[in-house]
Amino acid sequence: MKRIPIVQGQFRVVDEPDVMITTVLGSCVAVCLHDCIARIGGMNHFLLAEPSPGNFTSQQDMQRYGIHAMELLINEMMKRGASRHHLRAHLYGGANIVAGLGNIGSTNAAFARRFVQTEGIGIGHCDLGGRHARRVEFRPYEGKARSAVVAESPPIAFQPRLFAATGDIELF
Numbered sequence: 041m042k043r044i045p046i047v048q049g050q051f052r053v054v055d056e057p058d059v060m061i062t063t064v065l066g067s068c069v070a071v072c073l074h075d076c077i078a079r080i081g082g083m084n085h086f087l088l089a090e091p092s093p094g095n096f097t098s099q100q101d102m103q104r105y106g107i108h109a110m111e112l113l114i115n116e117m118m119k120r121g122a123s124r125h126h127l128r129a130h131l132y133g134g135a136n137i138v139a140g141l142g143n144i145g146s147t148n149a150a151f152a153r154r155f156v157q158t159e160g161i162g163i164g165h166c167d168l169g170g171r172h173a174r175r176v177e178f179r180p181y182e183g184k185a186r187s188a189v190v191a192e193s194p195p196i197a198f199q200p201r202l203f204a205a206t207g208d209i210e211l212f
Contacts, residue, residue, distance in 0.1 A: 046070075046085050049103040053082035053116045054180040061180060064190060065133030066173045067145035069106065069152045072130040073113060073161070074183030075122035081180025082117050084109040088144070089151030106151050114159075129156045130185040132176045134168040145169065 042059045044052050048068055052061050061083045063070050074081040086109040091102075102108040118124065134149025136142075149168035156163055165185055167174065173190040 046083060048085055048087045049101075049109070051082060051084035051103075051109060051113045051116070052180075053080065053113065053120060055080040055120055057181045059180065061178045062176065064173060064175050066135055066137045067133070067148060069131065069133040069148040069168070070176050070178075071106075071110065071113065071152055071156070072132070072176070072178040072180070072185045073117060073122075073127050074130075074164075074180060075117065075126040076128065076183055077126045078121045078123065079181050080117055080120050080122045081178065081183055082113050083176070083178050083180070084113045086110075086148070089148050106148065106155065110155050110159075124159070124161075127161045128164050128183065129161050130165045130178070131156070131163060132167050132174055132185070132187045135170045135172055135174070137171060137173060 044059060044061045046052055046061060046063045054061065063083065063085045065085070068085055068087050070083055070085045072081065072083045086106040087104040089106045091105055103112065131152045134145040134152070136145040146169065167187045174187045175190055176185065176187045178185040
């Protein structure tokens, strides 16, 4: 089986058997879409739901946002023969892993649900939220997806270095 890994800001669409698209998610979300009639599927991986109002975002950076990533994925699938009426979604990720980052994961998860519901896309499997990273594997030709929690890595021991208040600057 051929494996195609994707990372933040990427998406892939596949219409051939024996191919798996994979990714690892924390607060990011991956949406897997499948058309069971055309036997086409695709996955995206987005970092944030939407850019902040008034925030200039380059075209390249737009792919990191769900609002743009969803349109790219749907348009590419339709270009290859999928029908919007046959699409079914699997939603993954949206964990709130780092306490200091607020509810980015929850915001991403809510966006993904809202987007597919607004577009009239049925939801198959949904594994959103929590506090742990996930590994996602999607077989686009069959429309089969699965996720597994990534084992927690041991905490990193960080020892802050204290410097004498002499007014000197130490570069490191």
